[in-house]
Amino acid sequence: MFEIYLILATCFLLPICYLITNNLIYIYHQLKSLKDIEETTNIRCIDNKYILYAAHIYINRKKWLDCITILEFYMKQIRISELTTLVEYYNCIGLCYQYVNIYKTATEYYLKAYNKAPSTKQTLKNLANIYKLSGDIESASKLHQKLTRLNK
Structure with missing residues (x-):
């Protein structure tokens, strides 16, 4: 037994x-x-994928201010040719503000990402979600329709 x-x-x-x-x-x-x-000895020359990885670590650990700070610092270092990285930075910052219920600022960052790359699916999802959380159902449904058209 x-x-x-x-x-x-x-x-x-x-x-x-x-x-x-x-x-x-x-x-x-x-x-x-x-x-x-x-x-790293030269903090200005860190590869963008490492910055995004660090930002996602901070998001997972719920260290919103650390994530926003690191992304804002490195956002100023980005060259104009790295548009997709800039869009990812805006999305991560918007996500941080969304998690702390500052929807207006999150919407501003998502709109900045949307203006840079209007056909990015993640940006459309984030923007539709923030509109839904803010109570703007009409804008959220328009973005969902656009996202559905992109998926086809």
């Missing part, structure tokens, strides 16, 4: 240990990436 108890306990605890281990590895990689970015 005791062996059955041990087998059942092991079967229950093994998946929990697996999930905890995966989360610890994920957190380790996040911290290592942030530390690598911090240790």
Whole structure:
């Protein structure tokens, strides 16, 4: 009877240990990436994909101000040819403001992203969502229709 108890306990605890281990590895990689970015000697020459990765880490950890600060700083460093990166920066900043329920400022950033690239699906989704949260159902439905046309 005791062996059955041990087998059942092991079967229950093994998946929990697996999930905890995966989360610890994920957190380790996040911290290592942030530390690598911090240790960079020339902070103005960091690749944009690392900046976006760091921004998503801050978003996942609910550090909205850190995310907004890093993106605003590096937004000024972007060349005009990197339009898609700028749109991603605007979307991330808008997302941060949306999570802290500052819908007006989030809408402004989503509109900046929309003005730079009006056919980006993520921008359309974010803008439609913020309009729906703000109560502007008509604008949200127009954007959903445009998004549906883009998906076809």
